[in-house]
Amino acid sequence: MRFGVVRFPGSNCEQDVVHAVRYLGMEAGYIWHGDTDLVGYDAIVLPGGFSYGDYIRCGAVARFSPVMAEVVRFAERGGPVIGICNGFQILTEAHLLPGALLRNTGLKFVCKPASLRVEESVCQWLDLPAGTVVSVPVNHNEGNYICDEDTLERLRGNGQVVLRYCEPDGTTAEGGSAPNGAFDDIAGICNERGNVFGLMPHPERVVDPLSGGTDGQAFFTAIAQRIASVG
Amino acid sequence: MPIPDLSAELAPQLAVELGLKPDEYEKVVDILGRTPTITELYMYSLMWSEHCSYKHSKKTLGLFPTTGAHVLQGPGENAGVIGVGDGWAVAFKMESHNHPSAIEPYQGAATGVGGIIRDIFTMGARPIASLNSLRFGTLDNPRQRYLFEGAVAGIGGYGNCLGVPTVGGEVYFEEAYEGNCLINAMAVGLMREEKLTRAVAAGPGNLVVLIGSTTGRDGIGGASTLASQEFDERAEDKRPSVQVGDPFEEKLLIEACLELLDKSLLVGLGDLGAAGLTSSASEMASRGGVGLDIDVTMIPAREEAMKPFEYMVSESQERMLAVVTPENLEAVHEVCGRWGLRSTVIGEVTDTGRFVVREGENVVADMPAATLAHDAPVYNPAKERPAYLDEVQAFDPGTLEHPATQEQLGDTLLRVLASPNVCSRHWIWEQYDHQVMLNTVVVPGSDAAVLRIGDTGRGEVTGRGIAVSTDCNGRYCYLDPYTGAQIAFAEAARNVACSGGRAAAITDCLNFGNPEKPEVFWTFYESVRGLSDACTAFGVPVISGNVSFYNESFGQPIYPTPTVGLVGILEDVSRHCTMDFKHEGDAVVLLGRTTHELGGSEYLKVEHDLVAGRPPKVELVSERLLCELLVTAIGTGIVRSAHDCSEGGLGVALAECCIAGGVGAAVDLGDTLPGVAALFSESQGRAVITVAADHFEALKMLAATHATPCTKIGTVGGDRLRVEGMLDIPLAELREAYLPTLERLVHGER
Numbered sequence: 001m002r003f004g005v006v007r008f009p010g011s012n013c014e015q016d017v018v019h020a021v022r023y024l025g026m027e028a029g030y031i032w033h034g035d036t037d038l039v040g041y042d043a044i045v046l047p048g049g050f051s052y053g054d055y056i057r058c059g060a061v062a063r064f065s066p067v068m069a070e071v072v073r074f075a076e077r078g079g080p081v082i083g084i085c086n087g088f089q090i091l092t093e094a095h096l097l098p099g100a101l102l103r104n105t106g107l108k109f110v111c112k113p114a115s116l117r118v119e120e121s122v123c124q125w126l127d128l129p130a131g132t133v134v135s136v137p138v139n140h141n142e143g144n145y146i147c148d149e150d151t152l153e154r155l156r157g158n159g160q161v162v163l164r165y166c167e168p169d170g171t172t173a174e175g176g177s178a179p180n181g182a183f184d185d186i187a188g189i190c191n192e193r194g195n196v197f198g199l200m201p202h203p204e205r206v207v208d209p210l211s212g213g214t215d216g217q218a219f220f221t222a223i224a225q226r227i228a229s230v231g
Numbered sequence: 232m233p234i235p236d237l238s239a240e241l242a243p244q245l246a247v248e249l250g251l252k253p254d255e256y257e258k259v260v261d262i263l264g265r266t267p268t269i270t271e272l273y274m275y276s277l278m279w280s281e282h283c284s285y286k287h288s289k290k291t292l293g294l295f296p297t298t299g300a301h302v303l304q305g306p307g308e309n310a311g312v313i314g315v316g317d318g319w320a321v322a323f324k325m326e327s328h329n330h331p332s333a334i335e336p337y338q339g340a341a342t343g344v345g346g347i348i349r350d351i352f353t354m355g356a357r358p359i360a361s362l363n364s365l366r367f368g369t370l371d372n373p374r375q376r377y378l379f380e381g382a383v384a385g386i387g388g389y390g391n392c393l394g395v396p397t398v399g400g401e402v403y404f405e406e407a408y409e410g411n412c413l414i415n416a417m418a419v420g421l422m423r424e425e426k427l428t429r430a431v432a433a434g435p436g437n438l439v440v441l442i443g444s445t446t447g448r449d450g451i452g453g454a455s456t457l458a459s460q461e462f463d464e465r466a467e468d469k470r471p472s473v474q475v476g477d478p479f480e481e482k483l484l485i486e487a488c489l490e491l492l493d494k495s496l497l498v499g500l501g502d503l504g505a506a507g508l509t510s511s512a513s514e515m516a517s518r519g520g521v522g523l524d525i526d527v528t529m530i531p532a533r534e535e536a537m538k539p540f541e542y543m544v545s546e547s548q549e550r551m552l553a554v555v556t557p558e559n560l561e562a563v564h565e566v567c568g569r570w571g572l573r574s575t576v577i578g579e580v581t582d583t584g585r586f587v588v589r590e591g592e593n594v595v596a597d598m599p600a601a602t603l604a605h606d607a608p609v610y611n612p613a614k615e616r617p618a619y620l621d622e623v624q625a626f627d628p629g630t631l632e633h634p635a636t637q638e639q640l641g642d643t644l645l646r647v648l649a650s651p652n653v654c655s656r657h658w659i660w661e662q663y664d665h666q667v668m669l670n671t672v673v674v675p676g677s678d679a680a681v682l683r684i685g686d687t688g689r690g691e692v693t694g695r696g697i698a699v700s701t702d703c704n705g706r707y708c709y710l711d712p713y714t715g716a717q718i719a720f721a722e723a724a725r726n727v728a729c730s731g732g733r734a735a736a737i738t739d740c741l742n743f744g745n746p747e748k749p750e751v752f753w754t755f756y757e758s759v760r761g762l763s764d765a766c767t768a769f770g771v772p773v774i775s776g777n778v779s780f781y782n783e784s785f786g787q788p789i790y791p792t793p794t795v796g797l798v799g800i801l802e803d804v805s806r807h808c809t810m811d812f813k814h815e816g817d818a819v820v821l822l823g824r825t826t827h828e829l830g831g832s833e834y835l836k837v838e839h840d841l842v843a844g845r846p847p848k849v850e851l852v853s854e855r856l857l858c859e860l861l862v863t864a865i866g867t868g869i870v871r872s873a874h875d876c877s878e879g880g881l882g883v884a885l886a887e888c889c890i891a892g893g894v895g896a897a898v899d900l901g902d903t904l905p906g907v908a909a910l911f912s913e914s915q916g917r918a919v920i921t922v923a924a925d926h927f928e929a930l931k932m933l934a935a936t937h938a939t940p941c942t943k944i945g946t947v948g949g950d951r952l953r954v955e956g957m958l959d960i961p962l963a964e965l966r967e968a969y970l971p972t973l974e975r976l977v978h979g980e981r
Contacts, residue, residue, distance in 0.1 A: 009571055010479050012394020015688025016669045022690055048667075050392045053479025109387050109662045139664050141391075204669070210683060210805065211669045 001224040002027040004041030006071070006087075008062045009033065013048035013084065013204065020207035024220055033065040042227050043080040044071055046087030048139065048202060058101065058142045059089035068094055080223050081196045082125055085140055088188075088198035097189055097198045098155070099147030101140075105181030109141040114179055114201055116187050117166040122159045122194035127222035133170045134215040136201040138187075143180040143200040145189075155189055163188035163199055233268045233594040242266050249276035255608055262602050270588055270596040273540040274603060277506035278513060281780050284607035287746040288778040291756050294763040295773040301735050301800075302772055309350040309430055309502065310420070311774025313736045315800050316695055319684050320424045322356040325364070325417035325701070325740040325796040327779035332414040335473040336381030340414050341389035342476040342548055347418040348395060349502035349551070352485050355428035355492050356420025359668060360682055361390045363400040363416050364701045364740065364794040368409030370651055370976040375404070378412050380977055386416070387662040392478035393485065396671055397663035398680035401701055404651045405842075407709070410784025415740040415777075417701055417796040421684065428492055430501035432515040432523065432554045435582040437498055439512070439523060440560070442567055442574045443484050443550040445533035450474035450507070450546025461745055461783040480549040480572075487570040488551055496563050498554040507545045509603065511552045513586055516600035522585040523600060525578035539588060539595040554580060614756050615749035623710055626843035628829040633907040634838070640906045641958035643838060644882045645968040647911065650837045653879045654972035655890075672696060676891065677809045678726040678875055681801065696804025698732030700797055704878065705790035707846035710831045712754040714846050716761030716793045721854045721915055722877055723797035724769060728858035729873040729918055731807040731865040732799025734769055739776040739795055744788025746780045754791040755780075762793055768851035769858075771797075808865045810874035812892035815948040817871055818927045819896055823857055823917035824940045825881060827908040833878045834911035849915045853939065857916050860937035867933075869926040876917040882910035882954075884919045886965045889952050895962050898945030899955035906957040921947055 003021045005014045007030050014030060021028040028045075031038065038044065052061035062068065068090070075081045075096055083091035091097045104110055113135045120130040128134070147155070155161050164185040165178040178185045180200070188199030203216030237245065246256040249272060259267050259275050267275070281287055297305040303320055304312035310324035328343025344361060351358045363386055368375040379402075390397045395418070432439070450473065491497050499519070501511040508525070516523045527542040537545075553574075555563050560576070567574035581587070586600040634643045647653055660675035673681035679700035685692030702723040708715030724734045739762065744751040766773055782789045801807060812819075829835055830844025864870045872892070876884045881900070889895055900909040922930050927943055934941030953959045975981070 010392070010482055012392075012482065012667055016667065019669050019687035019690070019692075049394060050479060050482070053392065053477070053482075055479070108384075109391055109664075111391075111664050111666070112657075112661045137666060139391075139666070202666075205666050208669060210672055212666065 001227060002029065002041055003043050003045055004029055004031045004038060005045045005047055006031045006067055007033060008051035008065060010051045010053050011047050011049035013202065017045050017047050017204045020204035021220055023208050024217060026224055031067060033067050036066050036070050038070050038074050043223055044074055046083040046090050048085030048087060051086055051090065058086060059093040062090045063094040072096060075196050078193065078195050080124055083198040084202055084204065085200055088200055089142065091196065091198040096196050097191060098151045099145055101142045102144040102146055103142050104144050110179050111139040112137060112179065114138045115166050115168045116163045116201060117170050119161050119164060120159055121162045121190060123162040123190040123197050124194045124226055125197040125219060125223045126162060128218055131170060133166060133168065135213065136203050136216055137205050138179055138201045140200055143182065145182040145186045147183060152184060158192050160189050160192065161186055162190050162197060233597050235266060236268050237266055239266045242272065246272055246276065249273060250280055251276045255279055258608065262606065263598060268596055270540040270543060271598060273544050274509045274596060277509055277544055278603040279607040283506050283510055285778055286607050287610050287612050287780060289609050290611055291759045294759055296763065296766050297772050297774065299736065299770065299772040302774055303424065303427060305774050306776065309353045311736065311738060312354060312427055313774060314424060315684060315697060317693055318424050319693065320422050320427060321697060321798060322351050322354040322420040322422065323417065323738055323796065323798055324350050324775040325415055325738045325794065326777040327740050327742060328414045328416060329412065329742065329779055329782055331473040332382055333412050336378045337385035338473055338475050340382040340385035342474045343414050343416040344386055344389045345476045345478065345481050345548055346504050347416045348393065348481065349504065351418045351420035352488055353430055353500055353502045354420065355426040356422040357489055358395045358418055358485065359421045359670060360419040360680065360699060361395050361397045361416065362699060362701050362796065364703065365400065365402040366408040366413035366705065366792060367404050368406060369404050376977055376979065382414055383659050383662055389476055389478045391664040393482050394667050396665045396667050398665050398671055398682065399675055399699060399701065402656065402659065403705060405705065405790065407705065407790045411782045411789050413742050413792060415794050417738060419699060419798065421686065426492065428500060430515050431499040431519045432521055432580050433498055433519040434556065435521060435580050437580040438555050438557060438560060438576045439525060439578040439580065440553045440555050440563060440574055441530060441550060441577050442553055443572055444477065444480050444547055445531045446542055446545045446547045447533040448537065448541055448545060451541060451544055461781050474546050474548050476548050483570045483572050484549055484551060487567050487572050490566050491563060496555065496559045498556060501552045503550040503552060505546065507543065509543045513600050513603035515552065515554065516586060517604040520584065522581040522583040523578055524581050524587045526589045526591065528591050529575060529577040531573055531575055539590045543588060612746050612752040613749040614753035616753050617750040623843045624845050628835060628844050631839055635906065637958055640910060641960050644886065644910065644958055644960065645964060647833055647837050647879045647883055648886055648965060648968040649972045650833055651973065651976055653833055653883055655970045656973065658974040658977065672804055672807055673730055673809055677730065679730040679732065681730050681804065681807045683804050694803055694805065696801035696807065698727040698730040698799045698801060700726035701794060702726065703792055703794040705792045706831050706842050708758060708791040708793065709842065710844065710846050712757035712791045713761035714849060715791065716758040717765040717849045717851065718846065718915060719793055719795045720762055720765035721849050722875065723795045724854065724858050725875040725918060727797055727799035728861040729808060729875050731801050731862060733862045734771045734797055734799045734858065736772050736774045737766065737795050737797045739773060739793060740779065741776065742779045742782050742789060742792040742794065744783045751788050758791050758793040765851055769855050806866050806868060808870055808873045810872055810888055810891055812888045812894050812896060812921055812947045813871045815894065816924060817921040817947040818924045818943050819898060819945040819947060820920050820922060820927065820930065821917060821942045821944045822860065822920060822934065822939055825904060825909060825912050825914050825917065827904060828912045828914050829908065832911060832913045847913050847915050853916050856937045857918065857939050860934055860939050861918060864930060864933055869922050869929060871921045873918055873920040876919065878913065880911040880913050886952055886969065888919060889962055890965055890969055894947055895949040895951045896945050896947050897949065897953045900944060900957065910957060
């Protein structure tokens with residue numbers, strides 16, 4: 001199993017994803033944003049950071065990087081793609097996922113652990129029972145997910161809502177549990193096919209127990225098992 | 232010879248306007264043997280400013296011990312470097328950005344972070360952590376809230392984008408900083424020992440290459456007009472002297488420069504900080520004993536019709552200066568181009584020892600390079616013990632009426648916990664990415680940050696770690712600068728020891744008022760002497776640092792604030808410790824001894840609105856033994872939590888351990904001291920730790936070998952903090968006093 005981690009100018013979590021994947025005994029390599037060759041990679045990761053300095057809008061410039069045309073083709077062929085934080089923002093800008101990420105309602109950058117409830121979804125990247133609560137840190141200024149009502153209905157109906165912010169006991173607080181004001185407490189969504197997954201929290205930060213915890217391990221192991229079983 | 236552009240009458244007038252003193256101007260004329268040009272005057276005035284030349288502090292700084300077993304690079308370079316074992320080295324330095332931040336807090340703080348980060352990767356080290364030390368006036372003043380909120384946002388905005396975790400810091404709010412806030416930024420970098428790089432120009436015929444941003448008029452004269460003068464009502468007019476940062480450009484610079492160094496494509500590398508090109512070029516030239524010949528028309532400009540002196544002193548951010556052999560030039564362009572960065576040849580190294588600046592054909596400055604960097608006058612300022620000291624030190628807290636009943640003491644603890652100088656800082660550090668790079672083992676909120684030594688991106692992780700803390704209680708330094716500076720060191724060492732680290736070296740940022748005032752200079756001298764004696768007692772050297780003078784507004788100096796940034800080493804990073812109480816039934820142990828010392832305490836300030844008395848005594852020998860004991864005990868694995876006693880005393884320390892652990896404790900402090908002293912005395916040399924009940928005897932034996940008092944004072948458990956006969960408070964009330972306070976104050980609530 002080999003993950004390809006894309007490096008845009010301004011990415012800063014790419015080395016963290018590589019460390020997490022290697023910690024779990026799998027392989028990972030960097031893909032330069034100017035490259036267009038994804039051969040040899042089983043899954044693609046768009047990591048967190050500030051690609052192109054977040055100029056214009058988060059992810060708005062990165063989607064035009066040469067590598068993104070290949071990532072879109074890879075996704076259309078059913079290849080697994082995950083976008084974490086800035087990667088999620090890039091996936092929405094590239095229209096691989098619906099909706100957009102606005103500035104946090106508190107108007108402040110927020111870095112802290114967030115409780116997430118796993119929802120019943122078609123996502124190929126997670127294999128945890130619905131209702132499971134995991135603690136994964138968020139780290140963003142623009143994580144306030146928004147989409148129109150029709151899209152939200154579609155996301156719900158198709159099982160595309162993968163993760164919701166919640167309280168540590170799995171419930172939703174009155175007025176919502178999102179640290180950023182996200183619509184319907186949405187923390188992560190996938191496409192209809194379930195192979196493209198975008199989320200604001202950083203699972204790679206909770207893989208190595210010395211530096212955070214282990215709740216993020218499942219975000220990388222499930223896809224590997226699925227690929228291994230498909231052969 | 233440059234073309235003359237100033238008459239012998241006008242030149243001295245311009246010199247004074249630029250901040251040169253008349254005899255300094257005469258020295259410039261002597262060196263040149265003629266009337267200086269405009270460009271030369273600008274260059275000398277900046278390089279000989281206090282900020283760049285340390286002309287008032289240099290002699291005193293000679294007191295610091297700067298050598299030791301770990302030291303690979305001491306003071307004098309962009310940052311100091313120590314070896315941390317297995318061939319890994321850590322570079323670190325702290326620096327002030329006070330005056331820019333007092334005018335424009337977001338950009339001032341952001342570019343403060345940017346500047347110190349550049350100092351780190353200039354040494355060949357990858358920046359792995361950022362810390363800070365902040366001082367503001369009290370938050371009931373809207374201007375102070377604006378400065379505080381802006382500075383925090385600026386530090387986060389810049390560091391978060393770089394992907395360098397902001398792992399620790401400290402902040403105090405005192406009237407003394409009302410007109411002159413302090414923004415001290417510290418950065419830490421990691422490298423293999425053999426990658427240590429120095430900012431030296433060498434090899435006549437080699438090319439001088441400017442990498443990174445374009446050059447504009449921003450920040451012109453920052454070091455002289457901002458950093459080396461006091462503030463008055465014209466401060467707002469100085470806004471154009473504040474630089475504007477672009478962290479995205481800096482992120483690219485980090486990656487490109489580290490790649491250039493990794494591929495050995497550079498002869499030398501320096502960053503453009505205060506005094507811009509003038510400073511980095513002249514320092515690199517004088518270190519290498521060579522000359523430089525630079526043509527300003529080659530410099531990519533972001534504004535039109537810039538004058539040669541503007542190019543030479545601009546403080547436009549995110550620029551680096553490299554010396555490159557002609558053979559490597561193409562490879563350097565290739566690396567920079569791939570990272571989307573400009574790289575431009577702007578001159579060459581010569582064997583003349585002269586710094587020549589041209590505008591095309593015309594020479595506009597020509598001087599011995601070393602005279603800029605090294606021939607600034609060195610002063611020996613007069614010092615005089617300030618008159619206020621006798622008055623404040625004579626104060627006896629025993630003359631006050633103190634809380635005595637259980638209810639009064641409980642209410643007092645809640646008010647001290649809710650003091651802006653004590654309450655939780657989570658509102659601040661939740662705005663900082665403190666985890667990126669995946670080496671943060673202990674996140675902000677405990678005594679010190681703990682980082683694993685490793686380059687996760689390359690798969691090179693080790694079992695080693697470092698612990699880092701920044702500390703200084705300005706109130707103690709105001710009441711007794713010598714003792715206060717020693718406490719700054721002792722507290723940093725204790726914080727690091729409580730986390731499991733053995734102190735290895737420090738950096739410092741010495742913030743003071745106008746050194747030309749004898750009473751201010753005395754406080755500076757005493758602080759340096761105190762800090763130096765503390766370092767010597769611990770065998771810990773000073774490897775880098777920064778002096779910031781002229782921190783005054785309307786004639787009033789700030790509290791003397793010699794901030795210490797201390798780095799300690801953990802042989803086994805898995806054996807670290809945090810402050811939270813963890814298991815019901817664990818024994819709560821006090822290491823060290825409480826005496827009746829309320830002078831300069833947070834209690835006095837909160838309950839009596841007084842900053843008076845003598846600060847607590849500090850015994851360096853017992854401090855060192857306590858730190859050794861903590862590191863040894865934590866290393867054995869028996870210590871479950873450790874937290875040092877500082878502002879607010881034992882009462883606050885116990886409450887913080889309970890709040891962090893989400894569990895209560897029942898404690899008995901005996902009856903030798905009245906409740907107010909037992910709870911709020913700020914006696915030094917103490918820590919609260921917990922061990923499993925059956926490990927207490929082993930701990931006691933270990934403590935005896937370190938001549939450190941070790942007393943079991945209670946047991947972890949329940950949902951209240953109960954101190955026998957003194958107070959009994961539900962955990963929920965402690966949390967309510969401690970956790971939401973800072974955010975409320977920022978929003979202007981009481």
